Amino acid sequence: MVRFDGRAADELRPVTLTRDFMPNADGSVLIEIGNTRVICTASVEEKVPPFLKGTGSGWISAEYSMLPCSCETRKQRDITRGKPDGRSMEIQRLIGRSIRSAVDLDLLGERTVWLDCDVVQADGGTRTASVTGSFLAFSDACQRLLEERVIPRLPYTEKVAAVSCGIVGSDSFLDLAYAEDSNARVDMNVVMTSSGRLIEVQSTAEGYPLARKKFDALLDLAQEGINGLFEIIKQAGYK
Amino acid sequence: MVRFDGRAADELRPVTLTRDFMPNADGSVLIEIGNTRVICTASVEEKVPPFLKGTGSGWISAEYSMLPCSCETRKQRDITRGKPDGRSMEIQRLIGRSIRSAVDLDLLGERTVWLDCDVVQADGGTRTASVTGSFLAFSDACQRLLEERVIPRLPYTEKVAAVSCGIVGSDSFLDLAYAEDSNARVDMNVVMTSSGRLIEVQSTAEGYPLARKKFDALLDLAQEGINGLFEIIKQAGYK
Amino acid sequence: MVRFDGRAADELRPVTLTRDFMPNADGSVLIEIGNTRVICTASVEEKVPPFLKGTGSGWISAEYSMLPCSCETRKQRDITRGKPDGRSMEIQRLIGRSIRSAVDLDLLGERTVWLDCDVVQADGGTRTASVTGSFLAFSDACQRLLEERVIPRLPYTEKVAAVSCGIVGSDSFLDLAYAEDSNARVDMNVVMTSSGRLIEVQSTAEGYPLARKKFDALLDLAQEGINGLFEIIKQAGYK
Amino acid sequence: MVRFDGRAADELRPVTLTRDFMPNADGSVLIEIGNTRVICTASVEEKVPPFLKGTGSGWISAEYSMLPCSCETRKQRDITRGKPDGRSMEIQRLIGRSIRSAVDLDLLGERTVWLDCDVVQADGGTRTASVTGSFLAFSDACQRLLEERVIPRLPYTEKVAAVSCGIVGSDSFLDLAYAEDSNARVDMNVVMTSSGRLIEVQSTAEGYPLARKKFDALLDLAQEGINGLFEIIKQAGYK
Amino acid sequence: MVRFDGRAADELRPVTLTRDFMPNADGSVLIEIGNTRVICTASVEEKVPPFLKGTGSGWISAEYSMLPCSCETRKQRDITRGKPDGRSMEIQRLIGRSIRSAVDLDLLGERTVWLDCDVVQADGGTRTASVTGSFLAFSDACQRLLEERVIPRLPYTEKVAAVSCGIVGSDSFLDLAYAEDSNARVDMNVVMTSSGRLIEVQSTAEGYPLARKKFDALLDLAQEGINGLFEIIKQAGYK
C-alpha cells in the first residue's frame, strides 16, 4: 500500500496558499496541492442576473478553465475549438453550486461574485482545489466588502473545502495525483463545511461499480482529508 | 409526511415503458415516470472517436436535450441561443459515463453507440429517467447486434437504473416530482447496477449542507427505490 | 399506377391527431400522417420582437427541428454541428409565413406565438405536416386566449392546412412517403385555406423541369388533397 | 394601372450584364436589373462533398449574401451577428437547387462549382437576379472547362433564368421593384428553362391568400417575363 | 530595378475613384488602385456603443471583408467557416483607428459612422486602399451631415490617405502589387495626414529584419507616395 510518491493512503499532498496572487481581483489565491496549481479569484460586480433583479438577493457564478500548457499535452483553447468544453462546464457548475450552498445570498445583497479558476498546472484534483481556492478568494472578497461596509456581516457561517479520493487497484487513497487518478477505478469528489456537513458528494465508477460498504469507507476517508485541509487553511491565516 | 400527490415517502411514481417508440433507432423506449416523459434511443455507428481508432474498443456517447415545450415556460433551443446548455452537458456526461461504467467496451467492438435522450415533458427526475431509459434502449440495440451476430455476446452483465431522491423540509422522499424538487434542500441522484453496486452517486445540497447520517439514510432510500425500479423493468419484459 | 403501399394516386396516408400531446404548451398536437410523426406546439409569450414594439400588432414565429433518430440514419444535432441546418431554417420560415398569412396579427395583440415543430419520425411530408399541425396547435392556443378573454375574438377566419405531392416516374402522386419522395422528379408543397385559396405554392424540379400543363394538374391534385385533409380535421373535432 | 416608375404591368426593368466582372473567377457577371445589382461568380474546385466521392458525379453549391450597404438601412454582417441569416440560407438553397436541376452533374465530373451571389444594391428581385446571373456565370465557367478540354461537352442543354412578379393592390405586376414588393400581397418567384419548362415556382401570400385563377394568371405573367429575359440574354452575346 | 509591370520604384499604380458607388450609403466610393478594387462606404447610425452613451462623443467603426472571388483562389466566407478571419479583424481595427485618429469625435456628436470595406478584387495593398477609400466615403458622409445641418462643421481638419511599400529582393518599391508583395522581405503600411504627419506606421519583416537606415528610406518612399495620392484625390474633386 505504498503510493508512487511515498505518501500514506490517507495523506494529502503538500498545500501552499499564496494569498492575493491577483491584485486586481477582490480576493484571490494561488492554491498549490502537490503539482496541481490553480489561480482562484473572486470579483464583485454590482449587478445580478435578470432572474434576481429586484429580489435583494445576490448571486455567485464560477468559471473554470485550463491554461493550454497546464496538461502534459497542450490543450487547445475553447475559443479556438469554437465551443465550450463539457468537462469545464460540469466543473464550474459544481464550483458555483458548492459555494452558493454555504452562503446566504440575501446577505450578499444584489451583487454578483464571479469566481474564476484558472488551472496553471494539472496533476489531479483540480476541481476540488478550485472549490477550496474559490472559497478562500470568496471569503477575502467578502472580508473586503465588510471592511468597506458594503455588507453588514459575512454572508457565510462556515468555511468550505473539498478533496478528491479514489480507489486504485484495491486501495483507497486520499487526494489522487494524476498518475493515480488515471488508473482509478472509482473517483470521488467531496465538498464539506467546516462543521463536517456534506455539500456535494460525487462518486463515479470508472468501469468498477462500487459496493456500498466500500463507498462508505471512501467517504470517511474524504471527510477526514477535508478536516486536515481545514487545519492547513487555518494555519495559513484564514480565520 | 403526506406528499402532495398522496405518495408514501419511499414510493415511486407510476412507470410506463413504451418499447421501440422510435422505429428508426436500433433500440428505443419512451419512458414515463409520473408526468416526466423522455424518449431514449440507441443508435449504432460503425465508427469510433479518433482516440480509439485501432484499439478494438467501442464507445458510448450520450446527448440530452429538452423539447422547447417540455417545461412550464418555453425553453429556447440551444441552436437559437447559439451555445450549448451547461446543465444539458452536465447531464449527458453523467448518462454516458454511467452506461459506459457497466459495459465492457472491448466486447462492443470498434463501434459507437449514440444514446439520445429527448425530454418530452419535464416533471422532475429527467436525468435519472434518462439514465434508466438509455440503458433499456442500449440493451435492445445490443440484443439486435447479438441477433445479427455482429457481437459474440452481450457487452454487459448487469442492468443499470437510476432514481432521484431528496430532502424536502425535513422529510426524505424518493423520486421527487418537480413541485417537490424545486423546494428540495438536498437533491441526490443515484445510478446503480442490478446487483446493488453504485455506479454514480451525486448529492447536492441546495443551501442546506447535510449531516453524514442523513446522507446515509437518503442513499438507503435511493437504493431501495432502484431495486423497485428493476422489478418494474423486469415485469415490462426486459430480460 | 399502383403505389408501393397500395394507395391510390390521390389518396392521403392515414392521419391521426393526438390533441394536447404537450400539456405545458398553450396548444399542441401530435400529428401522424402514415409513419411521419411531428409534435407541434403553440406557446404564447407576452412580448413581441423589437420591430413591433408599440405597434399593437402581434407576431408568430416558427421553429422546426428533427430528433436525431427521426431519420433512417441518425442526424447530428444542430448544436453539436455548431450551426443551424439550412433545410430546417427554410422550413421554419415557410411555417411561420404560412400561418401569419392567415392571421390578423392586430387581433392577436402585442404578443408572440411560438410554433415548435419537432419531428419524431420522418417518412416524407414533414414540412406540410408541420404546417397543418402548427395551425391546429395555434388555433387551440387562440381558443384558450379567447376563453381567458385575453383576445376579443379569434384572429383568423379560415383554417390552414398543407400537403405535398409530386411526380414519381411519370405518375403524379398525392402525399409522398419517403420511399416515393426520394425518387420524385418533382416535389410540390401547397398550403391552402379552408376556402380553397393558396397561401404558399412551392414546386421544385429535381432534375426534371416541368411542363406547365403537368404543373397545373399537380396543383389540382394538391388542392383536392388538402380538401380531404380539412375533412379529417373537422372529424377530429376541430371546429 | 400605371406603375410608380412608369412601366407597363408586364414590363421588365432595364437589364445590364457586365460579363467577367470578377477576373479571378472562372465565370462571372454583374447583373443589373433596374437598381438591383448582384455580382455572380462561378468557381470550379476539383473536389466534391464527401457524399459524392467516388461517384463520378459533380456538385453545384450556391452562397448568397448582401453587402452591408446594399439595403436602405445598413445590414449587419452575418459574422458580426454570429449566425447565418435565415433568408440568405433559404435563397442560396433555391439558387443551388435551380441550377443543379438543369445540369447533368455526371457530365460535370467530380468537381464542385461554387456560385457566389453578392448583392451590391437591393431594389427588389435579388433572388431571381441571382439565379439568372448564377446561370450565366456558371455557363461561362463551363465554356472555359470545355475549351480547356476538362469536360467533353457542356453539362446542360437549356438555359435557366428567373423573374419575380406579384400582386400589388389588385394589379399583377412583373419584376417588382422594392417599392412595389414591400406592398405586395402576393410574391411569386419563378425559375424556368429556355424551352419554357418550370424548374421552381414559389408563390407566397403576404396576408392575402390567392384564388387559383389569379395564381394561374400570375404564373402566365412570369413565364412571359422570363421569355423576354432570355431574349435579352441572347442579345448580350450569351449563346 | 525594372518592376514586373514597368513602373518606377516610386510610382503608384493608376488610381480610379468612382464616387457614390453605393447609393444607399451616406458616402461611398469604389477605389481602384491597379487591379485592386475595394468598395468603401460610410453609414451614419444615430446611436453610439454603450461606453459612449451620454458623453456627447461619437464613434467610428470599420469592417473589412473580402468577396469570395476577390482572390486567385476562392476564399470561404467567414460565416461558412464559422469564425471571424484574424487578418480581417487586424485590418478593420487599423482602418477604424486610423480614421478616428484624424477626427474630432466630439464634433461628430453621439452617432456612429460605420465604415465598410468590401474587397472586390485583391491585387496587393487592399488594407491601405481601404483606409484611403474609407476616409473619402467618411468625408462625403460628413459633408452630407453638414449640409443637412446635423453637425455644425466638419469633424476633421486634415485628409487621411495610406499606401504600402516594401522591399523586394534588395529594391524598395512603392505600392506593391500582389506579385511583388508575395515575395517582399519587408512590408510597410503607412497612414498619413495631408499635412504629412504620421497616423500609423506598420513595418513588418518577413524573415528579413531591417536595418534602421533602410527603414528610414522606406518610410521616406511611403510619405512621398501618399503625397502623390493626395494630389490624385484632389484632382478627383474631393476638396
Added chain:
Amino acid sequence: MVRFDGRAADELRPVTLTRDFMPNADGSVLIEIGNTRVICTASVEEKVPPFLKGTGSGWISAEYSMLPCSCETRKQRDITRGKPDGRSMEIQRLIGRSIRSAVDLDLLGERTVWLDCDVVQADGGTRTASVTGSFLAFSDACQRLLEERVIPRLPYTEKVAAVSCGIVGSDSFLDLAYAEDSNARVDMNVVMTSSGRLIEVQSTAEGYPLARKKFDALLDLAQEGINGLFEIIKQAGYK
C-alpha cells in the same frame, strides 16, 4: 519630466524572468515587467498546418489571452462572449509573425511550435512582454530539441525582444505603464533583433498624428530600450 513612478524617460521598469514556470511546456517563462505579468510557453507538436505538409518546413503559431482578473475590471472570457477578441487576435498575429521572422523554419523541420501568452496581470506593455517572453520560451524549447538531437542546430541566429514607448503630453517615455498608456497620444511597439535590426515597428497615433522628426526620436528611444532589455536577458542566464 518626472514620471508617475519616478522613472527616467528612457528607463525600463524592473524585469523578472522566472524560467520553466510551466513544467509541462517544452519551454516557458513568467515574464514580469513592473506589474505586467505574462506566462509564456512554447510547446512542440510533431505536425504542421496543411499548407506546409511535405515541404520540410516548420511553423510557429502564437495565441494570446488575458485571464479574466488580469485587468482592473474583470474581462469576460472569449468563450463566454462567444467570439474571439479582436485585440487578442491582432496581438497574437504580431507575436507569431515576429518570432517567425527571426527563425529559419526549414531548420525547425516539419513541426509546429505553439507559443501561448497568458496575461496574469496587465499594467501596460503586455504585447511587447509577450513577444519577449515568447522568444525566451521558444529558445528554451529549441535548446531542448537540440539536446535531444531532434534538430541539428538552433533555427535562429539572433535573439528577439520588444518594448513599447509612447508620447504622453509632450514627453516621450520608454516602457509605458497602464497609467501612462491610457493617456498616451502616440503608442509605439517595436520588435528588434539582438543585432539591432527591426522586425516590426507599429506606431499608432491616438488622436495626435506625429511629425516625422518626433517619430524618429521615439524609434531611437525604443531601440535603446530593447538593447537594455537584451542586457537583462543575458544576465538572467539566457545565452
